[in-house]
Amino acid sequence: MLRETPDRIEVEVAVVGSGPGGSVSAAVLSRELSQVLVVEAGSLYPEVPSPAFDRREMVQKYRDSGMTLSLRNQIISFVEAECVGGGSEINSGLYSEVPGEILEDWREDYQLIFDRSSLSKYFSDIRDRLEVTKLPFEPPKASRVLLDGSHSLGWKASEVPR
Numbered sequence: 001m002l003r004e005t006p007d008r009i010e011v012e013v014a015v016v017g018s019g020p021g022g023s024v025s026a027a028v029l030s031r032e033l034s035q036v037l038v039v040e041a042g043s044l045y046p047e048v049p050s051p052a053f054d055r056r057e058m059v060q061k062y063r064d065s066g067m068t069l070s071l072r073n074q075i076i077s078f079v080e081a082e083c084v085g086g087g088s089e090i091n092s093g094l095y096s097e098v099p100g101e102i103l104e105d106w107r108e109d110y111q112l113i114f115d116r117s118s119l120s121k122y123f124s125d126i127r128d129r130l131e132v133t134k135l136p137f138e139p140p141k142a143s144r145v146l147l148d149g150s151h152s153l154g155w156k157a158s159e160v161p162r
Contacts, residue, residue: 011035019086042083061089095132095161097123132161 003010012033015026018040030036045060058066063082081090098119106112126132139147139159150157 009037011037013037014039017086018084019081020088022086040084040086042081042086044084095127095130127161134159134161 012035013029014037015022015029016039018026018038022038022040026036026038042061042063050057061081061083062068063080066079068080079090081087083089100116103114103116103119107114138144143159147157147159
């Protein structure tokens, strides 16, 4: 049973962070446990249409307004979310259909009876509902360099829909 006092809450499990990892962990744990608490440092912001990387959104949703640094042998800039939804709010979610070889493994390992054609209507529905798309503009320079470098090495590389 949940026990709460003005300065303390006791639960079976506390999940720190409401991003993709935390929210999925909380959902899975809540199937087995009755007391799962998600703790998020940031606030919940209403969805308001704005241009990509709008300054107001960065100030609200990014830790330190997007100016977080990691200091080691080199200075590396990175961004980190600080809002309900975590990294999925600032990075969007990446979308990939289950690869054929994994479907084959599932068929063999778990005797699941389905193939790509039977799943295609579900994949299509998910893409439509989540508005999965590739970037509507030229990828950022860093992404372009990674893509060009991969191709020059003969590696298969492509943009992941989000």
